[in-house]
Amino acid sequence: MDTKVWKVDKHVDNLIDYPHVVDAAIFLAENEVVALPTETVYGLGGNAKSDEAVAKIFAAKGRPGDNPLIIHIAKKEQVHSIVKDIPEKAAQLMESFWPGPLTIIFNKKDGVLSELATAGLSTVAVRMPDHPVALALIEKSGLPIAAPSANSSGKPSPTTAQHVIEDLQGKIAGIIDGGPTGVGVESTVVDCTESIPVILRPGGITKEQLEEVVGEIRLDPALKDQESKPKSPGMKYRHYAPNAPLYLVSGSRSFLQNLIAERQKEGMRVGVLTTEENMHYVQADVVLACGKRAELATVASSLYDVLRTFNKENVNIIYSEVFPNTGVGQAIMNRLEKAAGHKLISE
Numbered sequence: 001m002d003t004k005v006w007k008v009d010k011h012v013d014n015l016i017d018y019p020h021v022v023d024a025a026i027f028l029a030e031n032e033v034v035a036l037p038t039e040t041v042y043g044l045g046g047n048a049k050s051d052e053a054v055a056k057i058f059a060a061k062g063r064p065g066d067n068p069l070i071i072h073i074a075k076k077e078q079v080h081s082i083v084k085d086i087p088e089k090a091a092q093l094m095e096s097f098w099p100g101p102l103t104i105i106f107n108k109k110d111g112v113l114s115e116l117a118t119a120g121l122s123t124v125a126v127r128m129p130d131h132p133v134a135l136a137l138i139e140k141s142g143l144p145i146a147a148p149s150a151n152s153s154g155k156p157s158p159t160t161a162q163h164v165i166e167d168l169q170g171k172i173a174g175i176i177d178g179g180p181t182g183v184g185v186e187s188t189v190v191d192c193t194e195s196i197p198v199i200l201r202p203g204g205i206t207k208e209q210l211e212e213v214v215g216e217i218r219l220d221p222a223l224k225d226q227e228s229k230p231k232s233p234g235m236k237y238r239h240y241a242p243n244a245p246l247y248l249v250s251g252s253r254s255f256l257q258n259l260i261a262e263r264q265k266e267g268m269r270v271g272v273l274t275t276e277e278n279m280h281y282v283q284a285d286v287v288l289a290c291g292k293r294a295e296l297a298t299v300a301s302s303l304y305d306v307l308r309t310f311n312k313e314n315v316n317i318i319y320s321e322v323f324p325n326t327g328v329g330q331a332i333m334n335r336l337e338k339a340a341g342h343k344l345i346s347e
């Protein structure tokens with residue numbers, strides 16, 4: 001399949017009538033699938049009402065059919081057409097964080113969406129992205145848009161159109177290149193079908209931010225304990241993995257340097273994922289800085305690009321610095337732990 005790549009500057013006026021946005025909306029109406037920029041990562045969008053479109057999303061990504069998709073909307077009111085009811089706390093979260101990197105789980109209205117999109121569950125995940133191009137495209141299509149991250153299943157999520165091209169060119173109808181995404185990690189997924197909301201996936205909106213609005217928030221036990229079954233089906237899969245084995249390293253600079261030296265003696269090409277503050281203290285074959293430790297948002301923003309760069313560098317092993325488990329650090333550590341298959345080396 002020929003994949004169209006359209007460049008769209010997110011700052012232009014009247015995006016909803018911009019020719020490339022119109023072209024992409026026509027593809028969506030024809031049940032073709034199109035990658036689009038959001039403020040978190042690129043999504044692979046399709047008509048959420050159509051089995052045909054949703055099946056194309058799963059096929060292009062190689063995604064297991066039991067992993068439901070997030071439904072993207074352009075206006076808050078659109079949520080009424082797909083959910084059964086809006087609990088009070090969900091309404092407060094929508095008011096505070098939409099548009100933005102927060103996905104809310106509601107009870108689903110029956111008979112509206114493709115059953116494939118929700119993997120047959122009685123609930124549905126909804127979000128309103130904070131990106132002018134995504135909002136214009138969804139509004140122009142007039143449809144609820146199902147959109148998982150636009151990567152091949154298992155790979156790090158795409159934060160640039162180039163990442164999407166690497167994974168999906170030839171498999172999808174089009175890609176809107178709206179430049180690099182900002183947040184860099186996916187939306188926070190919060191289940192509001194229970195009286196105390198539960199975070200199923202940490203992401204762009206922090207636990208602390210949610211608590212400020214609705215008080216007590218729980219964390220899905222599966223986020224801490226690998227034995228529990230996660231409520232978010234997607235969280236059970238290994239994800240975000242670079243090709244080389246990744247180890248998280250907690251310890252002093254000399255501890256890390258010794259590990260590197262041991263591996264190099266064994267003939268390995270060693271990669272290190274570190275930060276701007278620490279990179280000058282590390283000697284390895286490939287040293288990549290992932291933002292600044294002092295500003296965790298910059299780490300989130302470049303994390304997936306750095307993980308993908310290690311693949312191009314053909315390293316045999318990667319050691320990564322660890323981050324504090326607070327604020328957006330919770331999302332960063334969740335993704336790194338998954339990418340590492342929970343392999344941690346402590347001093």
Ligand code: TXA
Pocket residue numbers: 038040041042043044067068069070101103105118121123124125127129147148149150185186187188189200201231232233234235
């Ligand atoms: O930032 C994002 O959320 C990006 C952009 C493109 O919007 N999308 C994204 O989608 O990360 P995806 O498909 O890669 O991740 C969706 C997550 C999965 O872990 C999935 O299992 C969970 O949301 N999910 C979807 N529907 C659910 C439901 N009804 N109940 C529980 N978890 C659900």
Ligand code: MG
Pocket residue numbers: 148149157
């Ligand atoms: Mg994903």
